[in-house]
Amino acid sequence: MSATNYDSVQALNTGSYDYKIRVRVIRLWRGATRTGEEFKNFNVILLDSKSNRIHAFIPTSRAEELAEVLKLDKNYKIRNFTVQFYKASDKFRCLRNDRQIVFTKDTSVQEIAEDEVNIPLDYFDFYDHSQLEELSKQTTYLADVIGIVKKHDKFRDLENKHGQKQKQSKLVITDGSSNVNITFWDAFGTKFENAMKEAVETPVILIISCCRVGKFNGAVDIGNVPATRVYINYKHHVVGQLRKMLQNPEFVEKVFAEKQKKEIALVKVAEIKKFGKEYIENKVLTHVTIKSVDETTSWCYSACTGCRKEIKKDNSVYVSQPCNRLVPYPEISYRISVLAEDNTDEVHIILGDREVRTLIRKRARNLLEEWEEKNNHPADQQNATSTQVFYKEKIHTNMAALPYQMISNLRPQTTLAWKLKIRVTRLWQAIDRHGDTVGLHCIFVDELEGRIHAWIPAQNMNQIQNLLTEGETYNVHNFIVRQYGAMQTDRCFDNDVFIQLYHLTEISVAQGVDYIQRHVFNFTELSAVMETTRENKFLIDVVGILQQRQPITSYRNKYNQLKHSI
Structure with a gap:
C-alpha cells in the first residue's frame, strides 16, 4: 500500500x-x-x-x-x-x-x-415523503428527510407513562404534496426550539438527518435518536430548490393550505325533509323529541363481535364478510325505528345500537333475556318487534345529563380530563423476570361493552391499587390516553390505545350501574386459532367444552426460573 x-x-x-x-x-x-x-x-x-x-x-x-x-x-x-x-x-x-x-x-x-482536502461539508440521502410510510414499518435504518415547516406547536411539558416529566416539541413539515409530523424530545427538543428562535428566513426549511421514522395515531411521525442532527435553512442545493419553489404563489398556497373543518349545522326537521340528493352522506344536527317507537319492525339483529356489522347465517353458521371469519357467538344489537318531532315537523329516525344503549342503559341481549324470563318462552330474535319487547323501556333523551365519556371516544394527546364510568373486570400485577412488581394491569368495561387496558405504573401503585377491586364499578376521572408503541406485543385487545392512571387520577365508587357487564368477550372460532399464531401483537378470547386435562408439570424458562403449567 x-x-x-x-x-x-x-x-x-x-x-x-x-x-x-x-x-x-x-x-x-x-x-x-x-x-x-x-x-x-x-x-x-x-x-x-x-x-x-x-x-x-x-x-x-x-x-x-x-x-x-x-x-x-x-x-x-x-x-x-x-x-x-x-x-x-x-x-x-x-x-x-x-x-x-x-x-x-x-x-x-x-x-x-x-x-x-476537498471533502464536502455534508452529504444527505433524502427520502421522499411518499416513502416514509414504508420506512415506518422497519427499525433497521434511520433516514434523512427535508421539508418546509408548515406548523409549529408550542413547546410543552408532559408526563410519560412511567410518571417521568418530559419536554416535547411538535411540528409539521411538508414538501408541497404531503404533510409529515415531527416530534422532538427533551434536551434535543430544547436545543431545537432555541435554534428555531434564531432562524431569520421564513418559511423555515428543515433537514432532519438520521431521524427515526415511526407512527403515532396511525400517521407517520418522525422522531429524534442520539444520532439525529437538524439543519435549519441550511446552505444546500435541495434547500435552494425548495426556496425557489416558494417564490411561486400557487406552490405557497398548496404548501400552507389547511383542510377546512366543516361545521355541522343545527337544522329543523322541516329543513331536513327538503334536502336533495346532494345531502346524502352529509351530517346535520337536529333537536327532536321521540314520540313513538315503530311497533311493526324487528328491533335487533345479529352482529359480528369484531366489526359490529350485521351478519347472516351461511349453512347454519354466522359469517362476518368484513372480517372474513366465522362468528360462533354473535352479539345482539339494537336497531330501532322511531318517530320524532320538533316544532316544525316530524320525521322517522333509525337509532343504532350505540344510540339506543346510551338512551336506555341496557344491552339488547339483556333486554331479550328479561323478556324471555317474564314470558317463560324464548323470543324469536329475528321477528321480535318493538311492541313485544321494547315497549316498557324508558328513553332518556337528555344526552347532556351524561357527564362522562365512552371508551370508544378516547383519543390520545387531546386532554387529561377524561371521565369514565366503568367496571374493573380484570386486575393483575406486572412482574419482571427478577420477580419484582413493576406495575398493575386492569381491564375496564363501560356500558356500551367497550373494553380497554389500563396501566398503573409502580410509582403510583400504592396510591391507586387499594381503590380498585376486581368486579366493582367506578367513576374514573383524569387519566392519560396513550398510543401503543409499534413494537408492543401481547395486547389484550385489537386496540391502538390504552389508559394510564397517575397521581392526579380520581377514583370513586359508582352506584346503580348493574347494566355494565361483568365480563365482555370477543371469541375467536377454534378453527381460526391456528391463524392467530402467525402474529404476537394481540391476545384472543376462546370458549369450549373441557374434554381432557393433563396434570401440572414443571419446567425452567429461558431465565432458569422454575415455572408450572397445566
Whole structure:
C-alpha cells in the first residue's frame, strides 16, 4: 500500500487493519441509558472526498483521549483500524451500509487543514415523503428527510407513562404534496426550539438527518435518536430548490393550505325533509323529541363481535364478510325505528345500537333475556318487534345529563380530563423476570361493552391499587390516553390505545350501574386459532367444552426460573 495513497471509504472491507483514510466528521454522538446517562464510548459518521459515508465506533478504551481530538465538521487522517460487519440484530443504523469502522488501541487520528482536502461539508440521502410510510414499518435504518415547516406547536411539558416529566416539541413539515409530523424530545427538543428562535428566513426549511421514522395515531411521525442532527435553512442545493419553489404563489398556497373543518349545522326537521340528493352522506344536527317507537319492525339483529356489522347465517353458521371469519357467538344489537318531532315537523329516525344503549342503559341481549324470563318462552330474535319487547323501556333523551365519556371516544394527546364510568373486570400485577412488581394491569368495561387496558405504573401503585377491586364499578376521572408503541406485543385487545392512571387520577365508587357487564368477550372460532399464531401483537378470547386435562408439570424458562403449567 503506497504511503501517499489514501483508501476510499467505499473500498473498506474486513480482514485488514492497515487502512488509511482522509475524512470529515459530519455526525458525532453518544448513546445513553434509559435514565439519560451518556455512555463513555461514542460514534461518528465519516465522509470522504467521493461523498462516501461510513459509521465509526470509538470504544471506551479510546473515548476519553479521542473525544479531545475528534470534532464535528473537522477533517482528519485516520490510520490502522478494523472494519466489522453489522450484526443482523443491530437497529437504527445511520447508513445503508453493511459494515462499520471500529477504532483500536493502534488507531491514529491527525487533524488536517481545510485547504489540504476537498471533502464536502455534508452529504444527505433524502427520502421522499411518499416513502416514509414504508420506512415506518422497519427499525433497521434511520433516514434523512427535508421539508418546509408548515406548523409549529408550542413547546410543552408532559408526563410519560412511567410518571417521568418530559419536554416535547411538535411540528409539521411538508414538501408541497404531503404533510409529515415531527416530534422532538427533551434536551434535543430544547436545543431545537432555541435554534428555531434564531432562524431569520421564513418559511423555515428543515433537514432532519438520521431521524427515526415511526407512527403515532396511525400517521407517520418522525422522531429524534442520539444520532439525529437538524439543519435549519441550511446552505444546500435541495434547500435552494425548495426556496425557489416558494417564490411561486400557487406552490405557497398548496404548501400552507389547511383542510377546512366543516361545521355541522343545527337544522329543523322541516329543513331536513327538503334536502336533495346532494345531502346524502352529509351530517346535520337536529333537536327532536321521540314520540313513538315503530311497533311493526324487528328491533335487533345479529352482529359480528369484531366489526359490529350485521351478519347472516351461511349453512347454519354466522359469517362476518368484513372480517372474513366465522362468528360462533354473535352479539345482539339494537336497531330501532322511531318517530320524532320538533316544532316544525316530524320525521322517522333509525337509532343504532350505540344510540339506543346510551338512551336506555341496557344491552339488547339483556333486554331479550328479561323478556324471555317474564314470558317463560324464548323470543324469536329475528321477528321480535318493538311492541313485544321494547315497549316498557324508558328513553332518556337528555344526552347532556351524561357527564362522562365512552371508551370508544378516547383519543390520545387531546386532554387529561377524561371521565369514565366503568367496571374493573380484570386486575393483575406486572412482574419482571427478577420477580419484582413493576406495575398493575386492569381491564375496564363501560356500558356500551367497550373494553380497554389500563396501566398503573409502580410509582403510583400504592396510591391507586387499594381503590380498585376486581368486579366493582367506578367513576374514573383524569387519566392519560396513550398510543401503543409499534413494537408492543401481547395486547389484550385489537386496540391502538390504552389508559394510564397517575397521581392526579380520581377514583370513586359508582352506584346503580348493574347494566355494565361483568365480563365482555370477543371469541375467536377454534378453527381460526391456528391463524392467530402467525402474529404476537394481540391476545384472543376462546370458549369450549373441557374434554381432557393433563396434570401440572414443571419446567425452567429461558431465565432458569422454575415455572408450572397445566
